[in-house]
Amino acid sequence: xxxxxxxxxxxxxxxxxxxxxxxxxxxxxxxxxxxxxxxxxxxxxxxxxxxxxxxxxxxxxxxxxxxxxxxxxxxxxxxxxxxxxxxxxxxxxxxxxxxxxxxxxxxxxxxxxxxxxxxxxxxxxxxxxxxxxxxxxxxxxxxxxxxxxxxxxxxxxxxxxxxxxxxxxxxxxxxxxxxxxxxxxxxxxxxxxxxxxxxxxxxxxxxxxxxxxxxxxxxxxxxx
Numbered sequence: 001x002x003x004x005x006x007x008x009x010x011x012x013x014x015x016x017x018x019x020x021x022x023x024x025x026x027x028x029x030x031x032x033x034x035x036x037x038x039x040x041x042x043x044x045x046x047x048x049x050x051x052x053x054x055x056x057x058x059x060x061x062x063x064x065x066x067x068x069x070x071x072x073x074x075x076x077x078x079x080x081x082x083x084x085x086x087x088x089x090x091x092x093x094x095x096x097x098x099x100x101x102x103x104x105x106x107x108x109x110x111x112x113x114x115x116x117x118x119x120x121x122x123x124x125x126x127x128x129x130x131x132x133x134x135x136x137x138x139x140x141x142x143x144x145x146x147x148x149x150x151x152x153x154x155x156x157x158x159x160x161x162x163x164x165x166x167x168x169x170x171x172x173x174x175x176x177x178x179x180x181x182x183x184x185x186x187x188x189x190x191x192x193x194x195x196x197x198x199x200x201x202x203x204x205x206x207x208x209x210x211x212x213x214x215x216x217x218x219x220x221x222x223x224x
Contacts, residue, residue, distance in 0.1 A: 002184065002195045006202075007119045009183060011169055012080045014116055019044040048115050050102040061147040061154075066110055070103070071141065071154050073114040075161025077101055078137045081116075082214075083169055083206055085125030085133070094136035095121045097143075126198040130205065130214050137162070138221035155222050163215035170206055 001020075008014055020043055027036045053074060061067045074097070081096045088095055100120075106112040125133055141155045148154045173180050180203055184196040191197055 002187065003119055003122050006183070006195075006199055007080075007084055007116075007122050009180065010080060010083055010202075011165070011172070012084065012116050012119060012122075013077070013114060014119060015045040015048060017046050045117070048102045048104075048117050050104040050115070052099045053097050053101040053103055053114070054099055056103065058144075058147040061144055062149065064150065064153075067144075067148050067150075067154050068157050069111040071157040072161040073103065073111050074101070074140050075158040076165040077114050077116065078140060078158075079162045079165035079169065082130065082133055082137060083166070083202065084119075084122040085128070085202060086119070086121045087124040088121055089124055092124070094133075094139075096137060097140050123195070123198040123202065126201045126205075130209055131217060134214060134217045135221040137218055141222055155219075159215055159219050159222070162218055163211055166209070166211040166214060170209065170211060173203060173206055 004014060004018065020041070022039055022041045024037050024039050027033050027038050053070075056070070061070070078096060081094075086095055087093060100116055100118045102115045102117050103111045104113040104115065141151075141158050144154070145151050181200075184199050187196040188194045189196040189200075
């Protein structure tokens, strides 16, 4: 729940409602814990109607309007994903554009919103420089290059949206610095990797970055 709060604070578009519950059962194994009451916790969210970004049929990108809308929404989401340092805990690989991002389309069939259905992996990459993390986000456009008629425009829109969103997040932090810095003041602060410590690292990295320079890194990663 702390991670969810942190991601929302930084602009990640997560499902609006999340339910929490628990149930108990008796452990019946053949060891010293036999008969112990075990508690299991779970979360329930609303179903998000739409299509996962990585499941969009290739032929949809032949429509320039669809391709441009997709690129802009994905570029915005990529910036947030980068800021929160989202990656697989075991491998360290980027999780972006891998079935968690759900596109919602309007009556005209064009993407109008992107919802991140699961913020798992957030704050895994909290020490690395953006320069190290940015190249992975080039894959979003590169994997669709052969499906887009005007790839240069597609990539440009993606990078532009990325830069604007990163600038927006940084501006929001700098304008309400205390609100961000004190968000987890009540939580344990441990340099071994507690949530509060990771939060401080994330904010420090965000504050120190140059959004234009980071966007240029992304542009070069796409062109290389």
